[in-house]
Amino acid sequence: xxxxxxxxxxxxxxxxxxxxxxxxxxxxxxxxxxxxxxxxxxxxxxxxxxxxxxxxxxxxxxxxxxxxxxxxxxxxxxxxxxxxxxxxxxxxxxxxxxxxxxxxxxxxxxxxxxxxxxxxxxxxxxxxxxxxxxxxxxxxxxxxxxxxxxxxxxxxxxxxxxxxxxxxxxxxxxxxxxxxxxxxxxxxxxxxxxxxxxxxxxxxxxxxxxxxxxxxxxxxxxxxxxxxxxxxxxxxxxxxxxxxxxxxxxxxxxxxxxxxxxxxxxxxxxxxxxxxxxxxxxxxxxxxxxxxxxxxxx
Amino acid sequence: xxxxxxxxxxxxxxxxxxxxxxxxxxxxxxxxxxxxxxxxxxxxxxxxxxxxxxxxxxxxxxxxxxxxxxxxxxxxxxxxxxxxxxxxxxxxxxxxxxxxxxxxxxxxxxxxxxxxxxxxxxxxxxxxxxxxxxxxxxxxxxxxxxxxxxxxxxxxxxxxxxxxxxxxxxxxxxxxxxxxxxxxxxxxxxxxxxxxxxxxxxxxxxxxxxxxxxxxxxxxxxxxxxxxxxxxxxxxxxxxxxxxxxxxxxxxxxxxxxxxxxxxxxxxxxxxxxxxxxxxxxxxxxxxxxxxxxxxxxxxxxxxxxxxxxxxxxxxxxxxxxxxxxxxxxxxxxxxxxxxxxxxxxxxxxxxxxxxxxxxxxxxxxxxxxxxxxxxxxxxxxxxxxxxxxxxxxxxxxxxxxxxxxxxxxxxxxxxxxxxxxxxxxxxxxxxxxxxxxxxxxxxxxxxxxxxxxxxxxxxxxxxxxxxxxxxxxxxxxxxxxxxxxxxxxxxxxx
Numbered sequence: 001x002x003x004x005x006x007x008x009x010x011x012x013x014x015x016x017x018x019x020x021x022x023x024x025x026x027x028x029x030x031x032x033x034x035x036x037x038x039x040x041x042x043x044x045x046x047x048x049x050x051x052x053x054x055x056x057x058x059x060x061x062x063x064x065x066x067x068x069x070x071x072x073x074x075x076x077x078x079x080x081x082x083x084x085x086x087x088x089x090x091x092x093x094x095x096x097x098x099x100x101x102x103x104x105x106x107x108x109x110x111x112x113x114x115x116x117x118x119x120x121x122x123x124x125x126x127x128x129x130x131x132x133x134x135x136x137x138x139x140x141x142x143x144x145x146x147x148x149x150x151x152x153x154x155x156x157x158x159x160x161x162x163x164x165x166x167x168x169x170x171x172x173x174x175x176x177x178x179x180x181x182x183x184x185x186x187x188x189x190x191x192x193x194x195x196x197x198x199x200x201x202x203x204x205x206x207x208x209x210x211x212x213x214x215x216x217x218x219x220x221x222x223x224x225x226x227x228x229x230x231x232x233x234x235x236x237x238x239x240x241x242x243x244x245x246x247x248x249x250x251x252x253x254x255x256x257x258x259x260x261x262x263x264x265x266x267x268x269x270x271x272x273x274x275x276x277x278x279x280x281x282x283x284x285x286x287x288x289x290x291x292x293x294x295x296x297x298x
Numbered sequence: 299x300x301x302x303x304x305x306x307x308x309x310x311x312x313x314x315x316x317x318x319x320x321x322x323x324x325x326x327x328x329x330x331x332x333x334x335x336x337x338x339x340x341x342x343x344x345x346x347x348x349x350x351x352x353x354x355x356x357x358x359x360x361x362x363x364x365x366x367x368x369x370x371x372x373x374x375x376x377x378x379x380x381x382x383x384x385x386x387x388x389x390x391x392x393x394x395x396x397x398x399x400x401x402x403x404x405x406x407x408x409x410x411x412x413x414x415x416x417x418x419x420x421x422x423x424x425x426x427x428x429x430x431x432x433x434x435x436x437x438x439x440x441x442x443x444x445x446x447x448x449x450x451x452x453x454x455x456x457x458x459x460x461x462x463x464x465x466x467x468x469x470x471x472x473x474x475x476x477x478x479x480x481x482x483x484x485x486x487x488x489x490x491x492x493x494x495x496x497x498x499x500x501x502x503x504x505x506x507x508x509x510x511x512x513x514x515x516x517x518x519x520x521x522x523x524x525x526x527x528x529x530x531x532x533x534x535x536x537x538x539x540x541x542x543x544x545x546x547x548x549x550x551x552x553x554x555x556x557x558x559x560x561x562x563x564x565x566x567x568x569x570x571x572x573x574x575x576x577x578x579x580x581x582x583x584x585x586x587x588x589x590x591x592x593x594x595x596x597x598x599x600x601x602x603x604x605x606x607x608x609x610x611x612x613x614x615x616x617x618x619x620x621x622x623x624x625x626x627x628x629x630x631x632x633x634x635x636x637x638x639x640x641x642x643x644x645x646x647x648x649x650x651x652x653x654x655x656x657x658x659x660x661x662x663x664x665x666x667x668x669x670x671x672x673x674x675x676x677x678x679x680x681x682x683x684x685x686x687x688x689x690x691x692x693x694x695x696x697x698x699x700x701x702x703x704x705x706x707x708x709x710x711x712x713x714x715x716x717x718x719x720x721x722x723x724x725x726x727x728x729x730x731x732x733x734x735x736x737x738x739x740x741x742x743x744x745x746x747x748x749x750x751x752x753x754x755x756x757x758x759x760x761x762x763x764x765x766x767x768x769x770x771x772x773x774x775x776x777x778x779x780x781x782x783x784x785x786x787x788x789x790x791x792x793x
Contacts, residue, residue, distance in 0.1 A: 094342030094644065107640035137486065143424035144413040163413055164336075164406020167424055169346040173486025175639030179346060179406065181337040202335040203406025256639075259485045 055134060055153035056210060057236040057264030058221075059246050062124045063274035064230040071125040074102055078127070079192075080226035081208075086199045088180075088187030097178040097187075099208040100129040100223060108267075111256055126267060127223075127231075130155060130176040130208040131255065134262025138168035138177065147205075153236075153264065154210045162204040169205060173256050174263070177207045236264060299447060302676035303669045309521060310672070317665045324658010327651050328403055336406055338651040344644040345635040349628070350404035353656055354397045356506070356627035357663070358477045359499060361393035361434065363507020365470040366537050372463050378530040382515070384449075387442040388670035389511055390470070394435040396663035403655050423479045430473045437466045442670065450677045474499045481634065489567035490634045492555075498548040499626070504541035506622035508534045509615040514667075516612060522675050528606075535611060539599035542592060542618050549625075570636045570643065571629050578643040581632060584624040591621035 065074055081100050082089070090096045102125040106113045109126075132155045138147050139155060146162040149155050169177045183202040200206050211221035219225075224233040234243030243266075250270040254263045331338045341348040367386035370376035379386075402408055419425045441463050448455040478496035485491050512534050518524040556564035569575050571585040598604045598614035605611055632646050 094344070095337055096343065098343075103640050107642070110637075110641040137484070140421050141423065141483070143419050143422040143428070144410075144417045145419050146413075161410065161413055161417070162407060163410045165401075165404070165424060166346040166406070167422070167480070169343075170487065170634075171484050173639060175344065178343055179341075180335065181339075181341070182335040201407070205406075256486070261485075 053151060053237065054235045055237050055264060056215065056233065057132060057243060057266065059232040059243050059252065059266040059268055060127055061230050061268040061270055061274065062126055063270045066124050067274040068228065068230060071102060074125050074127050077223050077226045081222050083192040084194050084197060084222045086188045086194055086197050088184035089189060090187050095181045097180070097184065097206070100127055102126060103128050108255060109253065111258065112253065121269065128174065129265065131174055131263030131265045132210055134264060135260065137171035137173065137261055141167045141171040143167065150212065154212050156209055156212060157206060159200050159204050159206065164203040164205065166205060173259050173261060177205050179205050299450065299673050299677060302673050305676070306672060314665065314668060317661045320661035321658055321665060324655055324661060327654035327658060330651055331655060338649050340646045340648040340652065342644055344638040344642065345632060345646045347631055348646055349648055349652060349656060350400045352627050352631040353659065354400040355477055355631060356623055357393045357397040357400065358473050359503025359626065360507045360510060361390045361397060362470040362474040362500065363503050364390035364438070365467050366504050366508045368463060368467055372467070378527055378533060382526060382530055384442055384445055384674050385515065385671060386511055387438045388674060389514065389667060390438045391435060391442060391670060392663045392667035394431055395666055396659050398431060399659040399662060403659065423476060423483060427476045427480060430469060430476050434466065434469045434473050437462055437469060441466060446674050446677050450681060452681065471500065474503055486639065487634045488563040492552060494548050494551060498545060501541050501545035501548055502622045502626055505538050505545055506619050509538050509619045513612065513615050513619065518671065523679060524675055532606060535599055535605050538615065538618060539596065542596055546592060567633045567636045571633045575643055578645055580645050581629050584628050588621040588624035591617040595621065
């Protein structure tokens with residue numbers, strides 16, 4: 001038997017490598033088939049019935065918030081949100097976690113703030129949060145589709161997929177996202193803890209989710225419930241919705257519109273309604289959010 | 299080939315040990331961070347990327363700079379870079395490793411890192427960064443390893459290696475471009491959202507990377523037999539000079555655009571690093587230190603005499619490397635978060651733990667670089683030594699053979715010459731003999747002819763009394779005939 005015959009019959013190195021490459025490719029293809037079968041977040045989202053082609057948003061009447069107590073009143077809304085969502089209370093401002101908080105007019109609207117602005121506008125406290133943008137930067141940059149946009153316009157987070165790269169924080173022009181620099185659980189106060197809502201782990205990003213779980217049950221977000229009518233929730237694409245009615249009757253602004261992200265949180269200035277509202281209701285001091293949301297709203 | 303890393307001097311082992319100590323310290327610091335979270339960094343909710351991502355950015359640049367050696371060699375056949383390219387490729391491998399490690403230590407939930415592969419997201423720049431960085435790493439490992447393996451066997455690398463080396467060129471450009479896209483796609487960060495970021499990144503990379511390659515080459519030259527040719531050194535130094543000038547130019551374009559247009563979004567981050575804003579000036583020293591270092595470097599590199607003075611060149615390269623590092627490895631990333639979404643300025647105060655982690659990643663890079671360079675150098679030495687011995691032996695043998703052959707030849711030549719001379723002499727003698735004989739014969743024939751002519755003349759005189767004319771005619775006829783007959787005889791004799 002000559003050497004050539006030998007090499008023809010046995011497995012040469014070249015053939016072995018070739019066969020190996022083919023086997024690997026086949027395996028990868030098969031595996032790929034497996035992942036294709038997996039349910040994606042977007043598919044999951046679209047399975048919700050009746051939430052397609054919407055754009056939920058908020059209209060915050062800052063004049064009314066001021067009439068009801070300003071910062072003090074807003075703090076009760078913030079507490080309601082943070083307690084409901086088990087947002088940790090971290091004192092260090094560099095690491096603090098916030099889903100909703102307040103900024104001054106100049107801070108929240110640095111791009112449009114006038115130098116000589118009326119006292120009231122300048123003195124209001126402006127609650128800020130995720131704007132659930134129509135074209136969200138965070139969703140575009142996320143490498144794992146951890147943050148994604150539901151068909152109803154809510155910008156969602158999957159805390160079990162987030163790798164904690166914080167690209168979304170760099171991309172968000174609204175500073176709406178918070179990163180868990182430490183284990184958040186010790187910072188969730190026991191007395192105000194909500195056992196019905198999951199806590200997050202260290203190393204993931206979190207933010208306002210517009211209380212999607214309440215919306216899915218037909219209810220409205222916690223902040224809206226706690227704001228006694230100062231914050232209106234609704235579908236901005238539906239011209240008959242309450243939020244569109246509210247927006248059509250008063251002057252409103254949004255944050256950093258020129259960036260093209262399409263923020264969906266509106267700030268309404270409406271002194272008249274605010275004074276009527278404040279006089280017509282005897283709130284008797286700051287009211288916190290006290291409803292039992294775990295039952296699922298209406 | 300890998301076994302070559304185990305054989306080295308005490309200095310080599312000492313260096314590796316020192317690196318291992320640093321790596322150990324870095325690993326401990328990282329474990330600390332894994333347990334306690336990223337609170338052990340200077341990062342905050344407002345400055346959400348810090349020194350880790352800055353190191354990532356800088357070292358992606360160092361990795362990309364390998365093309366500054368590859369392009370002249372592979373595309374322009376600039377042979378001076380032939381012996382250098384392997385170190386450029388191995389340096390790229392180590393640099394990509396440092397860059398990737400700094401991403402790994404930066405993410406909050408590293409156990410889920412594979413999600414980037416499990417959920418590929420083409421609209422995310424980080425996904426593409428993973429694609430190009432891992433491709434570039436793989437390609438450089440393959441090229442470097444196969445090249446050095448081929449060198450060991452004394453053959454040329456296969457053709458596909460050359461093809462891969464050419465593919466690596468656009469890949470190198472792409473890794474830094476994609477890294478720039480991570481920043482310049484953020485509309486909310488005016489300092490980053492500039493079209494020139496990719497150009498600036500590439501320019502500063504092509505200055506800092508080759509500068510580092512030269513500095514490492516000089517260090518290797520001091521401790522090993524490695525020698526980089528002066529011509530190659532000067533060409534790389536020129537590359538560094540052009541690149542750093544481009545980088546400065548691009549930076550000044552940013553400065554003009556921001557300050558002439560005077561939009562506060564653009565001026566504030568630049569003012570923050572150049573002069574400080576509202577008392578926040580922690581990055582100002584780095585900015586101006588970088589400026590001074592880079593200017594010193596440029597001046598030295600531009601003056602040919604200074605550039606070609608080794609000591610000054612080293613100073614220039616150090617200045618430029620450090621300057622670029624301060625610019626890109628510190629300031630660029632941190633200044634991007636100024637001001638934040640609310641016009642506030644939040645300072646970044648590095649945590650000792652994160653610095654230790656970064657030192658650990660550098661040490662891992664240096665460790666891998668040392669091992670790779672060791673393999674390359676050992677393979678070269680391994681080729682050089684036995685080959686030299688064999689060569690000298692062969693030349694000696696060849697010389698001896700040649701000598702013997704020459705002597706033999708000389709003898710032969712002498713013999714042949716002698717034979718030739720003898721033959722010549724013999725020929726001459728034979729000719730003379732022949733001539734002499736012929737002359738004798740000719741003379742005899744002439745004599746005979748003369749005698750015959752005399753006889754004929756006498757006969758003619760005798761016959762003159764009778765019919766004189768007839769006799770005279772007969773005599774005349776006889777004389778030439780006799781002469782004619784005598785002539786061939788004489789000729790024959792002469793031959």
